[in-house]
Amino acid sequence: MNKVFESPAAAIHDVFDGATIMFGGFVSAGSPTNLILALYEKGTKDLTGVANNIGLGDKLDILCEKRQLRKMIASFAIRASARRQSLFEQLYAKGEVELELVPQGTLAERIRAGGAGIPAFYTPTGAGTVVAEGKETRVFDGREYLLERALTADFAFVRAYKADRLGNLVYRKASRNFNEPMAMAARVTIAEVEEIVAPGELDPEHVVTPGIFVHRLVRAPAQDVRWFQ
């Protein structure tokens, strides 16, 4: 078994037009920027992206430069007021990219459920709002809940701090965010990490994402990402 690839480009070599890709990270924390840049170079098109945010300084926004995204599923993409528009906001305003706006906790749980083999779940979030439109609702103990469907993907791009060659991952600070649930929810999960060590060098007590969820690894230094106001 060899999960280690020599470059981000090699690790994403079979990403295909029309694929659904989950991108971990929360603005600057834990963003799989090297894999995103490789996807930009590769030029794969007609993609459905799943991410917490796009266009807030994250490198995901450059996928709009070559119109690689057909649709985004995200919690934060269009701001009511902005000093300047992201590429995504410009494409969205022209109707050239689709957006499914999802409450952040619902997004995280849809992904977790997808990875855990749960097809749908009820949540109180969004009841009585536009998020409820077209969704089945049910009252439990006097409160209304929405039925939300799980999300899975062809690929997940995640960023962790360290991996061992079996794919066990540990993270740095607040970078777990969407990386951890997304790693569980894709057919092929690709992790970029600062360092790859031999099995046994990570304390099993400290492993956050067990290697069963991680199919490919690539060593790549963290790229500088800043919040874009």
Next chain:
Amino acid sequence: MTAGGLTRELIALRVARELRDGMVVNLGIGLPTLVANFLPADATIVLHAENGILGYGGIVSDESEFDQDLINAGGQPVTLIPGAAFFDSATSFAMIRGGHVDVTVLGGLQVSAKGDLANWAVPGRGGGAIGGAMDLAAGARRVIVAMEHTTRDGGPRILEECTYPLTAPRCVGLIVTNLAVIEVTPEGLVLREVAPGVSVEDVQAATAARLRAENVKVMDL
């Protein structure tokens, strides 16, 4: 529009007076983040950031100390208090949705007399940014809205019914503005406090919902 009232910092200070020792508190983006600067010194308030931190401290202003993996949900670099913990987004929202977060302080565009909150989209401007607001409004045990009492051109933000898309219905417990502290009760809005130099009539004139005014106090700041 009524002139005067509190600065944004004083609104944050008044909100901070609602917080008690041992509470887990989530501060929304914008004005609510200022509450972190006014936490009571003699109490342990644990700040929750929905991107995966329990126990962050202040906002880091020194650019050279910026750590891109240590940010709050507004993308601002933060410090940690001793005993802080990190976790993933699904666990973080289990804390919120599961009712483990005592208080959330959210910004507002509109609040209705029933406590409906609208704070994520303006009609006609397209899009909107939900982020964690809907989960926080639906899941936190108490929702405090901190906002300017009126819009920039003087229009009311507190209304009988919201006209903007809702974040959650019937979720707001307390509204703190530059003019007043208003409690949402099953019988409607109750004016509890006015800002120094602001009258009950001023507040009612700036509000498009009926306020019950009983034993109204001047805010102690």
